[in-house]
Amino acid sequence: MSEGNIPEVKQTPDVEEAPKALNENVENPEVQEAVETVADKTEDVPQEVVDVNDGGEDAAGNEEGGEIPVDLGSLTLAELSDRFDKLSQADDRMKRYKEAEAIKSAFYKKLSKEKAEAGFGAKVDEPSSREDVIEDVTTAAQTEEVKDNPFEAMETAFKGVYANYKKERAEYNRQQDAQREENFAQKQAVIEDLKNLVEKQEDVNSTFPAFRDLQNRWREIGPVPATKFRDLNDTYQFYVEKFYDMVKINRDLRDLDFKKNLEAKEGFCEAAEKLSENENVVEAFRELQKLHEQWKEFGPVAKEYRDSIWDRFKAATAVINKKYQAYFEGQKEKQQENLAEKTKLCEQVEAIAGKEVKSSNEWNSLSNEIEEIQKTWRTIGFATKKENQKIYDRFRAACDKFFTRKREYYTQFKDSMNENMEKKLSLIEQAEALKDSKEWKKTTEALIALQKQWKEIGAVPRKKSEQLWKRFRAACDEFFNERDKNAKPENDFHGNLKAKKALIEEINEYVLSGDAAADREAARSFVEKWQGIGFVPFKEKDAVQAAYTEAMQAKFPDFSLRAPRQGSGNGGRNGGFSRKPLSEKDRLVQQYNKLQQDIDTYENNIGFFSSSKNSAPLIQKMQERIDAAKQELKDLEAKIRKAEESEEEK
Structure with a gap:
């Protein structure tokens, strides 16, 4: 996490008092009068509940928009962009427009702040939230200025995704509006048919089935524009009431209608009672609102069930309301x-x-x-x-x-790296001055000395590091390649390379005799032969030296490759074996300790890279090394335990 990625906590309102879910037991006297006329004035109109959102059929729409995620300010620009990408591909993306706008606002707030902190200025061009304003998004030209400004591409990409989402949202709303207008026209047609049915006053055996069909058609039609809902619904209810008032419905059909209404409302009661078991109180409250909307769609029940069915539904509602209030407390x-x-x-x-x-x-x-x-x-x-x-x-x-x-x-620290860069530039100039020299030995020693100085100089700015090294290496390579071409017979570099490779192969093929003295003598012989071979081509020296060291350590792990001190005779009392042979366990422990040091170094490097821009690939590569090394540590631990068990058995 870099310095700029400090989590933001969005301000949220206090928890509001839980709204009263529903107004209970509201009666419609006109409907009651009409129905009582039909049913010998023995039945009442169903108890109704005032719309929670006062939006009629469009009330459910108020639940759309999506819940705004908490603490969007704590996310990074990349996380916000990724979150918006996922939202824009979700099946319910059109209903989550509030969440989309919240992500956009958080993104541009974060972008403005980070641009200011990075020295690019706090100004951002946040696209409008209005759906009738669609900005054209063009890809920024890849100029040097844009390349140095990592925010430019990120902002352009986000704008593109947001613009596409807004276009799709605008088209979605257009289709929804068109569908609501079509629904409005269909419901007007139902009202016209209902009006004609009422005016005909035909025999009940023919009019009542037609009336029931019209009711079903009305319920199947979707929502209408909110501004037209109330007048449309009032007109529909008027003709429904008029039908019950004018048509002399016989008691059998009336009882059948009451029975169907009772069955439906019993189902609503069961669903409401089931909702009280839902642990998600907010979701249960929303589902309860939908049940009350459906309740209003059905007509009256028989008088003997009217109070009991409503009391049951009201009781289930009270349980959820109480839990909803307690939740907010x-x-x-x-x-x-x-x-x-x-x-x-x-x-x-x-x-x-x-x-x-x-x-x-x-x-x-x-x-x-x-x-x-x-x-x-x-x-x-x-x-x-x-x-x-x-x-x-x-x-x-x-x-x-x-x-x-x-x-x-x-x-x-950056100032220190700039100083190191100046030092390395000085070494490069010296190397370039020597690259055309024909004094092979003297210049070789001088360049090797420059290489040692190069290694001792600390880090330089990352953008310049590779460039400086290539320039320094090119000067050295030019000299050593020319030197190798002009090598004298007594200093055949390529011949020496072949000889050293052959010696390494001989070391690898050597079979230990089991006689410590004989093996020490063989090791000393190999060292003398190696030291007797001359220089190899410059590009090959590190690789061949590493191969030689690895072969000797593998074959003679207890033999010291260091030159014996003066006066020590044949390499000291042990002839190069400076200590008793290491056990398998000791060798594993040495490998374990070295690997742990490497992990510490890698983790320290990650800390250094985290302060640099665009360092994610380097950090990822370093993390992969750490993970691999940690896995190797686990393997070594198992081998060490196995070695300990073997020693205990002995």
């Missing part, structure tokens, strides 16, 4: 707990930000601590509305303080 308590937890995290970050740090390793270690604290922060929910922004500002200020100090440290 619990949210308030949880927010107080979240505030206490976030306060503790603020204190931890403030303590870390105030520490005196003197080394890169310490900065990396503390950065990891900060990142872990930030991960914990993201798992904690919102605090109260009054304190949420304040506690976030406090946390953000502490993180900013730490990473500002870290940037200052690495700025000084």
Whole structure:
């Protein structure tokens, strides 16, 4: 996690009081009068519930838009872009437009901030949220300026995805509007047919089935424009009431109608009672609203069931309403707990930000601590509305303080790298001045000395590192290639290379005799032969030396390849074997320790790369090495345990 990727916690409103789900037991006196006329004035109109959203058939639409994810501000630009990509491909993407707009706002807020911190200015061209405004998105030309500004491509890509989503959303809404208008026309046709049916006043045996068909048609037709719903519905209800008032429906058909309505409403009661078992209180409350909408679609029931069926439905509603209220009360308590937890995290970050740090390793270690604290922060929910922004500002200020100090440290480190670059440029100039020399021996020694100095100089800016090395290596190669071409017979570099390769092959094929003295003598003989062979081509020297060292260590692991000290005779008392032979366990432990050191070095390098831009590929490659090394550590641990068991058995 780089300094710019500090989590943002979006301000959220306090938990609102849970709204009353439904107004209960609302009666329609006109419908009641009409139905009682038909049913010998013994039945009442079904108890109704006032629309929760006062939006009629469009009320369910208010549930669309998608829930806005919490804490979008804590995500990076790449994570926000990826989240929007996934949303734009989801099946329900058209209903999640509120979430889409929230992601867009968070993306441009983060983009503005990071551009400002990176020195590119805080100005961003955030596309409009209006669906009737579709911006053209063109790909930025790959100029040097654009290449140096990593935000340009990211912003362009996001704009393209957002523009496509907005176009699709606009087309979706257009189709929805067109469908609602078509539904409106269909329902007007149903009303016209119902009006004609009422005016005919034909025999009930023919009119009632037609009336039932019209009711089914009405229910099957989808939603209409919200602005036209109430007038349309009032007109429909008027003719329904008029039908019951004017048509002398016989008792058998009436009882059948009441029975069907009772069965449907019993089903609604069972569904409402089942919802009380749903652990997701918010989802249960929304489903309850839908049940109340469906309840209103059905007519009256027999008088003896009217109160009982409504009381049952009302009781199930009260259970869910009570749980809904309790849920929001619990949210308030949880927010107080979240505030206490976030306060503790603020204190931890403030303590870390105030520490005196003197080394890169310490900065990396503390950065990891900060990142872990930030991960914990993201798992904690919102605090109260009054304190949420304040506690976030406090946390953000502490993180900013730490990473500002870290940037200052690495700025000084960058100055050091620039000094190293000047030193390496000086070595390059010296090497280029020597590359055309014909004094083979003297120039060889001079270039080798320059190479040693090169290795001793510290790091240089990453963008220049490869360029400088290639230039230095080219100067050295030019000289050594020319030297090899003009080699004298007594200094045949390629012949020496063949001789050394042959000696390495001889070492690998040597079979230990089991006699320690004889094996030591053989090892010394190999060393003398190696040292007696002259130089090899410059490009091959490192590889052939490494192969020789590996062969000797594999065949004679306890033999020292270092030259014997003066006065030590034939390599000392042990002739090159400076200690007793290592056991299998000891050799494994040595490999384990060396591998652990390599892992420490890799992890330290990751800490260095994390402060650089566009370092993700390097970090990933280094992480792969770490993972492979850790797996090798596990294998070595198993081998060490096996070696210990073997020693115990002996």
